[in-house]
Amino acid sequence: MAVISRGLEGIIAAETRIGDVRGDVGQLIYCGYDINELAGKVSYEEIVHLLWHNRLPTQKELDALTTALRAERELPQGVIDWITSAPKTAAPIDIMRTAVSMLGCYPTVRHDLDMPESHAIAIKLVAQIGIVAAYFHRYRTGQDLPPIRKDLGEAAHFLWLMTGKEPGSEATQTLDVAYVLHAEHGFNASTFTSRVVASTLSDMYSAISAAIGALKGPLHGGANEGVIHMLQEIGSLDKVDAWIEEALAQKKKIMGIGHRVYKVLDPRAPHLKAMAIKLSEELGDAKWIQMSERIATIMKERKGLNANVDFYSATVYYSLGVPTDLFTPIFAISRMSGWTAHVLEQYGDNRLFRPLSEYAGAPVGKKVVPIAER
Ligand SMILES: CC(=O)SCCNC(=O)CCNC(=O)[C@H](O)C(C)(C)COP(=O)(O)OP(=O)(O)OC[C@H]1O[C@@H](n2cnc3c(N)ncnc32)[C@H](O)[C@@H]1OP(=O)(O)O
Numbered sequence: 001m002a003v004i005s006r007g008l009e010g011i012i013a014a015e016t017r018i019g020d021v022r023g024d025v026g027q028l029i030y031c032g033y034d035i036n037e038l039a040g041k042v043s044y045e046e047i048v049h050l051l052w053h054n055r056l057p058t059q060k061e062l063d064a065l066t067t068a069l070r071a072e073r074e075l076p077q078g079v080i081d082w083i084t085s086a087p088k089t090a091a092p093i094d095i096m097r098t099a100v101s102m103l104g105c106y107p108t109v110r111h112d113l114d115m116p117e118s119h120a121i122a123i124k125l126v127a128q129i130g131i132v133a134a135y136f137h138r139y140r141t142g143q144d145l146p147p148i149r150k151d152l153g154e155a156a157h158f159l160w161l162m163t164g165k166e167p168g169s170e171a172t173q174t175l176d177v178a179y180v181l182h183a184e185h186g187f188n189a190s191t192f193t194s195r196v197v198a199s200t201l202s203d204m205y206s207a208i209s210a211a212i213g214a215l216k217g218p219l220h221g222g223a224n225e226g227v228i229h230m231l232q233e234i235g236s237l238d239k240v241d242a243w244i245e246e247a248l249a250q251k252k253k254i255m256g257i258g259h260r261v262y263k264v265l266d267p268r269a270p271h272l273k274a275m276a277i278k279l280s281e282e283l284g285d286a287k288w289i290q291m292s293e294r295i296a297t298i299m300k301e302r303k304g305l306n307a308n309v310d311f312y313s314a315t316v317y318y319s320l321g322v323p324t325d326l327f328t329p330i331f332a333i334s335r336m337s338g339w340t341a342h343v344l345e346q347y348g349d350n351r352l353f354r355p356l357s358e359y360a361g362a363p364v365g366k367k368v369v370p371i372a373e374r
């Protein structure tokens with residue numbers, strides 16, 4: 001009997017130079033840098049350069065990347081027309097997945113898999129994905145589409161497009177650090193999905209739309225939205241203990257808790273927790289963060305499980321005034337850098353992903369019964 005690793009747990013599927021998740025010690029590495037070294041010291045744009053080129057940029061390189069990203073801040077009119085006529089009740093993450101697929105249909109885009117062309121597509125995707133999410137949100141709430149600006153960084157530009165207001169420096173800094181923390185995470189489900197698609201030598205747009213589909217699930221990036229839904233359902237701090245006990249008795253998964261690789265604390269969680277506490281204090285609304293801390297304590301005591309990246313990011317985004325169904329889209333905007341880096345790496349040293357399965361079906365030898373007799 002073959003050994004089966006359900007969910008591919010513990011399987012090393014390929015080498016990567018981009019990132020490493022050290023689950024036993026709770027360490028996250030981007031191209032040789034510990035995430036604790038990067039968070040708060042470098043901008044999201046510097047991380048994009050790091051993941052794509054394996055080193056932090058010089059000022060000149062950063063300026064060139066920033067210019068290139070801002071030059072691509074536009075969507076084909078056909079995509080804007082579709083975003084602004086899509087069902088207003090659609091989930092923003094579904095709009096993003098579909099828009100990425102649509103962007104791959106435009107005639108100005110070639111699908112050659114040469115590296116410069118794929119790299120150019122990566123720049124477009126990082127530059128365009130936030131516009132898709134923000135514009136859909138503006139349209140569905142009956143608001144105008146703010147003009148694209150070239151004077152703002154990635155995080156500030158998203159806030160500008162989402163709110164139509166000049167982004168404040170604290171909100172910008174908070175979102176920028178959140179982008180840095182979410183950019184890369186090894187062979188997680190969505191990144192692995194993108195690499196599987198790329199390994200067939202399919203194009204970047206196909207790989208990324210598949211990755212967005214994988215991210216949206218509640219066991220992956222969708223969990224951050226699940227955290228707010230859970231907090232809203234519980235309602236108040238005094239109800240947390242009973243609610244969690246009942247949920248565990250019913251074998252429900254508590255959103256934002258647990259991780260396949262981290263056996264100790266997810267190193268991104270303390271950064272997000274500190275940001276959530278600070279924002280909650282400033283807002284004078286400590287309810288969500290207090291409830292979150294209580295849930296984390298109970299889950300540690302009861303199940304030995306820790307909070308993951310999605311747990312406190314939920315309160316951070318909530319405190320920034322972001323609507324709940326834009327939480328996973330924000331994750332996708334940031335992870336676009338990691339996904340595209342992995343697709344480029346896969347193209348650079350490709351081998352088709354094709355695992356085996358253990359057959360557990362009916363014994364072989366069945367005979368076809370004519371349809372009228374079945
Ligand atoms: C960005 C990210 O993707 S981070 C992860 C985001 N996802 C979530 O927060 C969803 C909630 N968490 C989970 O579902 C899981 O912890 C996962 C999917 C993240 C990791 O799962 P796996 O490593 O496959 O663990 P698995 O789901 O097999 O669970 C193992 C045991 O821990 C329990 N467990 C794991 N996570 C949780 C949880 N959040 N709540 C309650 N129990 C949990 C399981 O019920 C199971 O218990 P059992 O052995 O008694 O049946």
Ligand SMILES: O=C([O-])CC(=O)C(=O)O
Nearest residue numbers: 184185187188189260309
């Ligand atoms: O690595 C994982 O399985 C999920 C995760 O934390 C991420 O993608 O950021």
